[in-house]
Amino acid sequence: MKMMSLPPPSAASSIDPIVHAAWARVVASLAPESIMQAWLDWGAHLASSPGKRIDLAQLALSQAGQMGAYLRDCLVAGPGAARACVEPPARDHRFAAPEWRQWPFNLLHQSFLLQEQWWDAAAHGVWGVDKHHEDVVAFMMRQWLDMFSPGNLLATNPLVLKRTVAEGGGNLLRGAGVLAAKLQQMATEAPPRGTEDFVVGRDVAITPGKVVLKNRLIELIQYSPATPQVHPEPILIVPAWIMKYYILDLSPQNSLIRYLVGQGHTVFCISWKNPTGEDRDLGMDDYLELGFHAALGAVNAIVPQRKVHATGYCLGGTLVSIAAAAMARDGDARLASLSLFATQTDFSEPGELGLFIDEGQISLLEAQMAQTGYLTGAQMGGAFQMLRSYDLLWSRLVNDYLLGTPAQMNDLMAWNADTTRMPAKMHSQYLRRLFLNDDLSEGRYPVGGKPVALNDIALPLFCVGTAADHVAPWRSVYKLHHEAVTEITFVLTSGGHNAGIVSEPEHPHRHYQMQTRPFGAAYVAPDAWAAAAPQFEGSWWPAWTAWLRARSEAPQQAPRMGAAALGYPLLGDAPGAYVMEK
Template sequence: MSADPQQPNPLDVEARAVLADATASMSPQSALLAWLDWVSHLAASPGKQSELATLALTQAAQLAGYLRDRVMAGPGEAHDCIEPPALDRRFAAPEWRHWPFDLWHQAFLLNERWWDAATHGVPGVDRHHENVVAFVARQWLDMFSPGNQLATNPVALKRTFEEGGANLLRGLSILADNVQRALAKRPPPGAEDFVVGRDVGITPGKVVLRNRLIELIQYTPTTAKVHPEPILIVPAWIMKYYILDLSPHNSLVKYLVDQGHTVFCVSWKNPGLEERDLGMDDYLDLGARAALDAVNAIVPGRKVHATGYCLGGTLLAIAAAAMARDGDDRLASLSLFTAQTDFTEPGELGLFIDESQVSLLEAQMQQKGYLRAEQMAGAFEMLRSYDLLWSRRVNEYLLGERRPMNDLMAWNADATRMPAKMHSQYLRRLFLDDDLSEGRYPVDGRPVSLGSLALPVFCVGTETDHVAPWRSVYKLHYLSPAEITFVLTSGGHNAGIVSEPGRPNRRYRLRTRPAGGDYIAPDEWFDATPPREGSWWPAWTDWLRARSGEPVRPPRMGAPSKGYGILGDAPGIYVLET
């Protein structure tokens, strides 16, 4: 009997799993194909070569002119030949204005700009390959940035001189501690001050549902009356839910409860080998659908404000589309936080997702049964290499300073795994094939369409999101005719959502497109929507209040007669799994 052509050869799977272990789960073939595509097209583009040669000569003249002016004018008086990008903080310290560090960092920035020009705009290069080559070039350049080396970093040299090298000794101690913690799989120092259930995730509540994939938490009301429509929050399963219930001062859950809302929140199980065969259908059925059934039983006769964060929002969009298709009207509204529904432009995370990369991960997951938490964390670290990698290492190892731990950092270190089957389906169906936006995603054997959504939507994107870029999140506008209130808030994927009232330097833009309204391109929307100071949370609760009924007495905790008895106190047991 011949082998199934749809199933990979077991020997190939084993070989690719070994390759993945040796290459930190990065596909060398993917990088090689991208490089060959770029270099072969560049070799066949004399016009582009001429432009790059001209740019190199121009930059050399600029640097020579800067050097001349620097010698003639004296310290701090020469005009820079290149300004760093607006958000680039690498060379902001005044020490970088002194000789020869000013010349070194100017030369580095010019070199960085040349490589940006070299890796973009080469005729014929596949867009994905172009992005991969540009990303790899940036990573290599960052490795040799003068700010990342002791001998070329004036801030580190000044500190070393002032302290007689004590900073370097502290740096060695920090390095040794980091290595020991990594080998022992222990959390970073200071995380012990943010224990789930004691310091974070402490909003009072009860676990009212537990199945093999989720726990559902119902939070204790703090007001005499509540809005009749409960809120169901579905967070992403690549993170633990308590990012939405951090410390009391920045807990979105506590804020909602204090505003008179009945709040339920899903807490996903941290999957292991036993959950390897759980797929996207299980996350829909045992996750979003099971939670909604429980909420309906505990608060009967009331529609639900469904709220999803990141992949939880994508899952809720799928569930809502299936409900609309089937005539199920149990939802009052849909709120999506940094949730993509179109994955054609997924941002820099897409650099790690192509056929070669996915097949490598699938082989590795087939061997282990899940994707390790460190693999996803490593990908995010590379996407923000300066903020999450180089600046931290410079501060710790060269300056001898450890950044104080905070609740968001401790949560970020509390990573989760993902089942092999689910992660493979997620990467293929959503990222590679874009089945959801194309109307091919199957639920119960039939495809769903986001065009079926008619309920009001509150959609949040964040300005500096590397995981779900706001322009990608905005694409829901042309996928659904529903009324969409779109908010663009300052911050990134996580910090933009954890944006409590009173937090300084917060702003957001908000505009509502009526149901069936004309499409406005994202950049036009941005230009036409003025910023507002402060947190977007009050705007969201105002939006929910406008779509809720008159306040009523709070519902009871759980519904034992319907199979939803109280199983324990929040935060439950799944969130504590490591």
């Protein structure tokens, strides 16, 4: 039977990408069609589910009864003694201040929390609704509710009212000044105020080292030894190209790279180029070959006959996992171990970031990237801000403009403002192959024309997840346990995607859990692991360096810096030129 072929694209169809790119600019790269599909799916199924509607009506009546009883207790025993109708989740600190227990703010915040509870019940458990659509509807409901939280409004926030009375409105005047400065900064596209105190190469990213390799995609930095002798196996760090590498080399007191060098390790780190429109055709294969493999070749030349501790952070960890699987498939034994920080290798449950990834959303981004050649840092930052709208948006608006006390800039905040771009081809491949199709965990991801499998990796693995991660949720990171049979030491540390990794030993209030699963041992589900794994106080960094030492030979003389005779001359001082690109 002869197969029918699709007709070739018409001249008229070339109009569509232009229109879609313009539409992407109007809707801030957030596909309204995908959101409308989710609402329609939810609304239509709710309309045909009378039992669910009855349950919601009964919940509303129950909540009204709870609110009435709470009001009665407040009148009889006083607001402070009355038992709350509903307690916020443990991580919700919006109403933690004692002022929220006073009249009438206690009623305001309790009624708001009850509304959140009701709408969450309305979004979930509707018969027949697609899981992705259910998650999108629940997320959008939370965003709308957050906009009208009593904590975000001058007239209903007791802390703001108290400050306003105490200062005679001075806080609002300061807030107006902060807002004016912010608007001016946005209009001129200047960096945020305070970032001038954290200059790359002067205040941050100052661990001594040399650039020993430069190509069109990376600079490779070799850091100078800080101890008389070093462990012979070098560490190659592959950060994510969604961020500047120096999150791992911030100020001297919280630089992971400086800490590693001080512990007697030879450290190499990739610094990715900040791509422009000319780099639109760089793809995932280029990041593998010009990035990881080019860097590994340089490390092998500078430190010959030594296996390498490969280390990846976030998207860089995903790339290292792909490379390690391909090397295992091909019998390449140059790696000594694999360490992954906040890294996903299975994208079937990527957390709330997956809300922004479906065919409609990716197609909209592709249309816009086709014109610019890249995805901007502002586009990526907007999605991350929505994931943590209270921490990254509303609480900052209240502190900055209503309380008049903007947060003081620190090194991590300054780094976060130093955004990067991603080339169009790579970002499209990354979203489709990994997030949308989950090719890596399903054994379909191709390297060199052949698929790779994570269960080929026989290296010892050190894997770190962070408890409050909205980018790579720790349960998603943990999925590596049923993709690989090798020995895995898993760490679950306090903090989020960035702050949980930048966790220097002197940092207060840090703790972590750690447990090793031997090679070939039975799978343990993540919640069972969390219930059984022992907990430790402090930073996980010393535990990692102890793990590395156990898989390294005794210290000896430090290797040379670079290898000019082998094509790796010293090209300049760290942090190099690529990290300076805006």
